[in-house]
Amino acid sequence: xxxxxxxxPGDGVGPEVLAQAVKCLEAVEETFNQRFIFKEALVGAIxxxxxxxxxxxxxxxxxxxxxxxxxxxxxxxxxxxDPDAKxxxxxxxxxxxxxxxxxxxxxxxxxxxxxxxxxxxxxKVINGTDFVxxxxxxxxxxFGEKKLNExxxxxxxxxxxxxxxxxxxxxxxxKAAKGRKKKLTLVDKANVLESSRLWRKVVxxxxxxxxxxxxxxxxxxxxxxxxxxxxKQFDVILTENMFxxxxxxxxxxxxxxxxLLASASIGEENxxxxxxxxxxxxxxxxxxxxxxxxxxxxxxxxxHFGLAEEAWAIKKAVDKSLKKGIVTPDLKENSQYGTNQVxxxxxxxx
Amino acid sequence: xxxxxxxxPGDGVGPEVLAQAVKCLEAVEETFNQRFIFKEALVGAIxxxxxxxxxxxxxxxxxxxxxxxxxxxxxxxxxxxDPDAKxxxxxxxxxxxxxxxxxxxxxxxxxxxxxxxxxxxxxKVINGTDFVxxxxxxxxxxFGEKKLNExxxxxxxxxxxxxxxxxxxxxxxxKAAKGRKKKLTLVDKANVLESSRLWRKVVxxxxxxxxxxxxxxxxxxxxxxxxxxxxKQFDVILTENMFxxxxxxxxxxxxxxxxLLASASIGEENxxxxxxxxxxxxxxxxxxxxxxxxxxxxxxxxxHFGLAEEAWAIKKAVDKSLKKGIVTPDLKENSQYGTNQVxxxxxxxx
Ligand SMILES: CC(C)[C@H](C(=O)O)[C@@H](O)C(=O)O
Ligand SMILES: CC(C)[C@H](C(=O)O)[C@@H](O)C(=O)O
Numbered sequence: 001x002x003x004x005x006x007x008x009p010g011d012g013v014g015p016e017v018l019a020q021a022v023k024c025l026e027a028v029e030e031t032f033n034q035r036f037i038f039k040e041a042l043v044g045a046i047x048x049x050x051x052x053x054x055x056x057x058x059x060x061x062x063x064x065x066x067x068x069x070x071x072x073x074x075x076x077x078x079x080x081x082d083p084d085a086k087x088x089x090x091x092x093x094x095x096x097x098x099x100x101x102x103x104x105x106x107x108x109x110x111x112x113x114x115x116x117x118x119x120x121x122x123x124k125v126i127n128g129t130d131f132v133x134x135x136x137x138x139x140x141x142x143f144g145e146k147k148l149n150e151x152x153x154x155x156x157x158x159x160x161x162x163x164x165x166x167x168x169x170x171x172x173x174x175k176a177a178k179g180r181k182k183k184l185t186l187v188d189k190a191n192v193l194e195s196s197r198l199w200r201k202v203v204x205x206x207x208x209x210x211x212x213x214x215x216x217x218x219x220x221x222x223x224x225x226x227x228x229x230x231x232k233q234f235d236v237i238l239t240e241n242m243f244x245x246x247x248x249x250x251x252x253x254x255x256x257x258x259x260l261l262a263s264a265s266i267g268e269e270n271x272x273x274x275x276x277x278x279x280x281x282x283x284x285x286x287x288x289x290x291x292x293x294x295x296x297x298x299x300x301x302x303x304h305f306g307l308a309e310e311a312w313a314i315k316k317a318v319d320k321s322l323k324k325g326i327v328t329p330d331l332k333e334n335s336q337y338g339t340n341q342v343x344x345x346x347x348x349x350x
Numbered sequence: 351x352x353x354x355x356x357x358x359p360g361d362g363v364g365p366e367v368l369a370q371a372v373k374c375l376e377a378v379e380e381t382f383n384q385r386f387i388f389k390e391a392l393v394g395a396i397x398x399x400x401x402x403x404x405x406x407x408x409x410x411x412x413x414x415x416x417x418x419x420x421x422x423x424x425x426x427x428x429x430x431x432d433p434d435a436k437x438x439x440x441x442x443x444x445x446x447x448x449x450x451x452x453x454x455x456x457x458x459x460x461x462x463x464x465x466x467x468x469x470x471x472x473x474k475v476i477n478g479t480d481f482v483x484x485x486x487x488x489x490x491x492x493f494g495e496k497k498l499n500e501x502x503x504x505x506x507x508x509x510x511x512x513x514x515x516x517x518x519x520x521x522x523x524x525k526a527a528k529g530r531k532k533k534l535t536l537v538d539k540a541n542v543l544e545s546s547r548l549w550r551k552v553v554x555x556x557x558x559x560x561x562x563x564x565x566x567x568x569x570x571x572x573x574x575x576x577x578x579x580x581x582k583q584f585d586v587i588l589t590e591n592m593f594x595x596x597x598x599x600x601x602x603x604x605x606x607x608x609x610l611l612a613s614a615s616i617g618e619e620n621x622x623x624x625x626x627x628x629x630x631x632x633x634x635x636x637x638x639x640x641x642x643x644x645x646x647x648x649x650x651x652x653x654h655f656g657l658a659e660e661a662w663a664i665k666k667a668v669d670k671s672l673k674k675g676i677v678t679p680d681l682k683e684n685s686q687y688g689t690n691q692v693x694x695x696x697x698x699x700x
Contacts (some may be wrong), residue, residue: 156494190430
């Protein structure tokens with residue numbers, strides 16, 4: 001199989017960790033006789049610096065022509081505390097999601113046996129956790145109309161959803177549940193929000209076509225509690241964009257390290273894979289960032305194209321690095337292994 | 351001091367737990383020679399059943415004429431899964447907040463030494479946690495315009511904030527931080543939302559009048575992680591309505607029992623005190639609901655009116671019940687003490 005893969009390293013530690021994922025994909029090419037054509041493009045703060053926009057046209061074009069996008073990280077603190085900034089790195093990612101139609105963000109949440117000690121949660125609470133979050137990614141308050149009055153004293157954001165936006169991701173989530181533990185939990189705030197009531201209505205109706213899947217509902221405030229009180233109760237969680245942003249980051253704490261988590265963002269015609277961690281600017285260039293999330297993003301990419309054996313080879317190599325302690329300092333105090341060495345070790349073990 | 355207190359028992363276990371808080375206030379009347387005039391009124395699902403509306407005019411009138419409101423709980427599952435319900439119990443609470451101008455919801459988050467084992471979080475993570483959340487309560491997406499198109503295929507909610515709404519709660523939060531550990535964290539999503547950028551701008555400006563308070567910012571997704579990764583880093587958290595709903599419920603897990611947490615909702619002229627737990631309909635009438643949160647809500651009420659000694663007496667009596675294990679089954683498996691007995695014990699120890 002030949003796959004065209006757009007590489008978008010982005011900001012902060014993005015380039016360093018993405019380079020390790022590429023190493024692993026190159027190892028897969030050799031071992032499994034596949035062919036990946038990599039092309040790189042700018043996105044985020046670095047694209048603003050060099051081109052004046054966080055998503056240059058050439059980058060978007062490259063992504064559209066590629067089979068998949070492998071993304072590094074985005075964001076630079078110099079934009080965060082400037083409420084008047086005209087362009088922001090994050091806009092690049094949001095626009096990319098919208099332009100590529102990546103309406104479903106999929107995040108597995110698992111407890112890693114080797115990392116149970118690193119979690120702030122008790123072992124008995126998290127051991128055996130295995131759920132996946134389906135977050136709507138191109139609608140809701142992220143993309144609704146934004147307003148600021150002239151005096152700068154009143155601001156608003158509109159959270160809007162259509163039946164179509166809800167139903168396409170709901171179908172994906174129900175299908176996922178069907179192939180898993182057959183439970184789907186819709187997280188919403190239907191006791192307050194009109195848009196949540198639409199979610200509840202549409203998802204309930206779609207649920208009738210998946211009689212084998214048990215559907216239940218949880219208000220988002222309660223979900224924020226349940227995810228840490230008893231994460232094992234979940235199988236597939238479906239939710240809208242903003243709630244998904246919050247609870248999937250909350251869920252990322254369970255596994256003991258955010259440095260191990262990747263996500264897939266899927267559309268009709270495109271797909272993007274990325275570590276869930278941010279650009280982590282303090283670590284930039286220090287060879288200490290954990291590359292595993294980025295490497296696992298590459299594994300998700302392979303799975304997406306049916307290359308299950310190849311994906312499995314990457315995951316096995318990652319497991320080996322965890323078991324042998326060939327990991328960055330975030331996972332093992334005083335570890336002497338850097339980003340590059342961990343990447344090399346995993347690539348060599350594929 | 352004579353205080354007029356409106357009692358709003360509401361739904362589910364609300365009436366049972368509120369009755370225990372009243373017992374304790376009566377004990378305070380006797381011991382400290384204070385005078386409380388209690389008047390009861392309907393709110394929530396029970397008000398819908400009896401009067402057709404979740405907040406009858408007589409209830410609102412009573413609350414406005416009172417010095418404070420002591421609230422039980424609200425909500426009934428029969429309304430939750432009916433997206434077409436015309437009236438909902440929760441509307442009663444939201445309307446009450448709005449009509450009484452209760453713009454600040456204040457929720458302390460503490461780790462209880464006697465309950466460290468009950469928390470899903472590790473002892474070393476939570477031991478010593480002591481922060482307080484200031485949640486804006488009468489603005490944002492809760493009260494913005496709601497729309498549903500005629501075909502029922504498109505729905506929206508508007509999240510709107512004005513400088514004034516932000517600044518009045520910001521001042522309260524800065525003042526609180528000044529009297530505590532002198533740190534204020536604004537939780538927002540300024541990299542995406544226009545309303546969050548307004549929050550950041552206004553809060554930054556107000557911060558200049560509180561030079562002794564260190565101000566920092568956290569995106570809400572990151573906050574959802576930090577609260578469980580390292581809750582001890584926080585002192586005062588300030589945030590908008592919806593984010594506050596989510597992260598304050600998440601924070602409530604830290605202490606090991608939601609049955610112990612109360613909140614105060616404060617306005618210019620009114621104040622409402624309530625347990626943070628919901629109506630817990632499965633437990634209704636079974637004499638198993640934990641009354642402590644409701645009792646501590648009464649203590650917050652006393653504090654609000656400067657009755658520090660009285661509030662302290664309630665808290666000491668609660669501590670005694672925890673230490674002696676005179677608690678409901680949620681805190682001690684197979685406990686034979688019911689809601690009433692725990693309430694009696696605490697009241698007798700005031
Ligand atoms: C960077 C930011 C805009 C983004 C989001 O909020 O969606 C990030 O937090 C994520 O979850 O991918
Ligand atoms: C009952 C509900 C409307 C309410 C809210 O969302 O504000 C509750 O969750 C709370 O936090 O007091």
